[in-house]
Amino acid sequence: LAGALLVVALPARHLALLVAAVVLAGVTVSVAGYVPRQRRSSVVLAGMASGLMGTATSIGGPPMAMVWQRLGGPELRATMSAFFLAGSLMSLAALTAADAVGAHALRGTALLTPA
Template sequence: MELSLLQVVAAMGVVGLGAIVQGTIGFGMAVVAAPFLYQIDPALVPGPLIFSGMALGALSARRYASEIDVAILGYSLLGRVPGSMIGVLILTLVSIQHLSLVLGGTVLLAVVGSILPYQLKMTPFTLFSAGLCSGVMGTSASIGGPPMALLLQNESGNRIRANLSVFFVVGSGISLIMLAVNDLLSKEQLIYGVCLFPAVLTGHWIAGKVVEKVEKERFRQIMLVICSLSGITAILSAV
């Protein structure tokens, strides 16, 4: 089904807002946009939103290239591959309602874990695990940011933005390939993704104007709030 002009404008507004959030704190476009895009038209999720996230990641990676850490990316992307395979399997076997409950609960558990006195350290195992979870969530529901963001939450703002951006570029590419190979991504959805690019570009530009005004602790608080909203929204959509 083709989108109407009103639907396109609404989708661009939602994606633009999500791009501002992600450009400011390092992730969050899918968390903000996915529930609304699904209401506008289910065809906008996950393919077009994943495509938009990949484009935004490329823009942000270029902006913060000096903070990229290959060690972080290596282990996490290694986990993203099997995670994406599991995500595709979930799309073919699990109902939307059950999937939303599982993903929402997982995100909320991650938030609770992040506010406990013990903080997860970045090790090959935790990076691989975060990449795996991100692959599952990103491919099945286009919300793959929370696992990696929670693991990196105590890093500097620019370091988080840089490494999450590269992770999103490569990880989104993997997810799109997996979806296409399994006939879960149409040419129409790719066209929708391209149409959303002007909103991505505008949001990225606005984020660049406000990003330095966000303090580190406030930065961490915003990430936890967005993760919580993501989990709650996913659960409510299944009720």
């Protein structure tokens, strides 16, 4: 919901700058060697950040990648796929409710869903 509110409330330029700052902060923290422990609280916080960023700008992966970076390849792919399937559906619903997605986009979504 917060991501949909950002889309409605902020001009596109401000939203882009905000997300760029968050991504750069994440890169800086990661390069500095910080690896968050995979605890319920860190996964919930990363999930909230991912939902906000994913809904507002379609790049919700970085927060989850930071938390789940210790997972092995198959487990990481399966976990991320399930997370983003659910998250994408929630984002689409929130953006539709906020009137930020039109019928044309919903038709395209329906056509691409099987893929």
